[in-house]
Amino acid sequence: MIDIEGWSPEPCELTQALDAEPAAALAGLLDAAPPGAELPPLWQWLYFLDRPAQADLGPDGHPARGRFLPPIPDRRRMFAGGRFLVREPLRFGDTVTRRAELVSAVPKEGRSGELLLVTVRHTFLRDGDKIAVEEQDLVYRSGDAAVPAAAPSYKVPEADAPWLLRATTDPVLLFRFSALTYNAHRIHYDEEYATHAEGHPGLLVHGPLLALLCLELPRREGHKVTELSFRARRPVYAGQPLAVTGTPDGELAVRAPADVTAMTATFS
Incomplete structure (x- = not known):
């Protein structure tokens, strides 16, 4: 069993003034109108970014060490989901402090x-x-590369929902999102590494990008989201066509080919 005895990182804080430029860049990536005076839920992922030195990165592109990175060998990281509660919106021009702390391992x-x-x-x-x-759920796997996965389907998924957004996550989109979030994880842009080192059948789509696509539905419909929960269920690979579906009563999902539900979310 993985041994993390004695691993108890202290909380840390980072303060930043929120300017509109990163949000405008994400809006362009999503082919959407830029937000107004407030930062939409989850768009805080464009801010408070870690920018480690190149020498501090591991072979997977992630930092080799970090306050909330568990001390386990051959660590491989996956985004699993999270929750977000808004009491008051984050606004452009505000100076905001983000306090980070470990909840559980x-x-x-x-x-x-x-x-x-x-x-x-x-x-x-x-x-x-x-x-x-905000709470983020992350999964770390210790050990060698996973058994290679089966080749993904590229058939357009069927969908019937009150809200619908079609998307195809090509390598250019993945690269741009990695750049916006300063994410150097090689599974998102280095196909040889993704397939040979980590056993994926192609470039992996970012879990946070899928969550943001889900939240585009209520945002474009003018619904103000104050609480949400989302869970990554199956991986999505570059080039797969997606159907992001939703209902006004708060149910959201990302549908992938072969009747796969890649992510589910709820909001209020």
Whole structure:
């Protein structure tokens, strides 16, 4: 079993003024209108970014060490989901402090070997007041590369829902999203690494990008989201056509080919 005895990282804080330029860049990536005065939910992922030195990166492109990176060998990271609660919106021009802390780290035995489920909480403060709270669920696998997955389907998924957004996540989109979020994880842009080192059948689509696509539905319909939860269920690979579906009563999903549900989300 994965041993993390004694691993108890201290909380840390980062303060940043929120300017509109990163949000405008994401809007362009999504072929959407830029937001107004407020940062839409989950768009905080464009801010408070870690920018490690090149020498501090591991072979997978992630930092080799970090405050909330568990000390386990041959660590491979996957985004699993999260939750977000908005008390007051983050606004452009605000100076906001993000306080990060470890919530839990639970070893598990998965189909591909030992796993560590880590939850990190981000609390956003403005003038000392708590305005929003986010929790991220991350999965770390220890060991060699996974068994190669089967070739993905590229058939356009069927979908019938009140809200519908069609998307195809090509390598250019993945590269641009990696650049916006300063994410150097090689599974998103280095196909040889993704297939040979980590056993994927192609470039992997970012879990946060799928979550943002889900949230585009209520945003474009004019619904103000104050609370949401999302869970990554199956991987999506570059070039696969997607159907992002939703309903006004708060149900969202990303449908991939072969009747695969890649992500589910709820909002209110």
